[in-house]
Amino acid sequence: RKEVEQDPGPFNVPEGATVAFNCTYSNSASQSFFWYRQDCRKEPKLLMSVYSSGNEDGRFTAQLNRASQYISLLIRDSKLSDSATYLCVVRSGNTGKLIFGQGTTLQVKP
Amino acid sequence: EAQVTQNPRYLITVTGKKLTVTCSQNMNHEYMSWYRQDPGLGLRQIYYSMNVEVTDKGDVPEGYKVSRKEKRNFPLILESPSPNQTSLYFCASSWSAGGETQYFGPGTRLLVL
Numbered sequence: 001r002k003e004v005e006q007d008p009g010p011f012n013v014p015e016g017a018t019v020a021f022n023c024t025y026s027n028s029a030s031q032s033f034f035w036y037r038q039d040c041r042k043e044p045k046l047l048m049s050v051y052s053s054g055n056e057d058g059r060f061t062a063q064l065n066r067a068s069q070y071i072s073l074l075i076r077d078s079k080l081s082d083s084a085t086y087l088c089v090v091r092s093g094n095t096g097k098l099i100f101g102q103g104t105t106l107q108v109k110p
Numbered sequence: 111e112a113q114v115t116q117n118p119r120y121l122i123t124v125t126g127k128k129l130t131v132t133c134s135q136n137m138n139h140e141y142m143s144w145y146r147q148d149p150g151l152g153l154r155q156i157y158y159s160m161n162v163e164v165t166d167k168g169d170v171p172e173g174y175k176v177s178r179k180e181k182r183n184f185p186l187i188l189e190s191p192s193p194n195q196t197s198l199y200f201c202a203s204s205w206s207a208g209g210e211t212q213y214f215g216p217g218t219r220l221l222v223l
Contacts, residue, residue, distance in 0.1 A: 036212075043200055043214035044153070087153065096141060096160045097168055098212070102152035 006101035023088030032091035116215035133201030142184040146197040
């Protein structure tokens, strides 16, 4: 079993739709959680960190469920520019090791 | 401008010919890391460094070496490249491993024949 798992998609949604991605992790000692965005083989860029209490940044909401060991990302009012691959990232225990999920591809269509 | 630079950006080489991919950051970050990205496998960490002279293995360290003699530089060395090391490589840096934004370099596309 992979340490971080995501549904690769693709998710095809119309503009304005709400879409949610989930990510599960297997190491209960994981400390830090992030969502990164990657456009077509370019470098990944941080979208948001994920905090235990959940956090929101504009149209994006991230949630962490430690008991069930999953992280979610909700995108409201999808824009064409949201089309990208979204990477779930988990810091393994208290080490410097970062584990990336395979990524979930989102395609927003007019 | 705060950035992570990698060189070369593109490289075609032959099996067994030693190569080095350089990585440099100008943000005084303590943490640096190398990843490879392959279709269907996502980004996998090769090595990381928490600080100068401190390096640790990631998930896929076999066939690679790194060094961290200075804070700003973290070169990736392939002593004897093989075709299965054909990949897209990213270097990244951050203040620390946890809770901080990682800044990625633009990537190095390597083809080993």
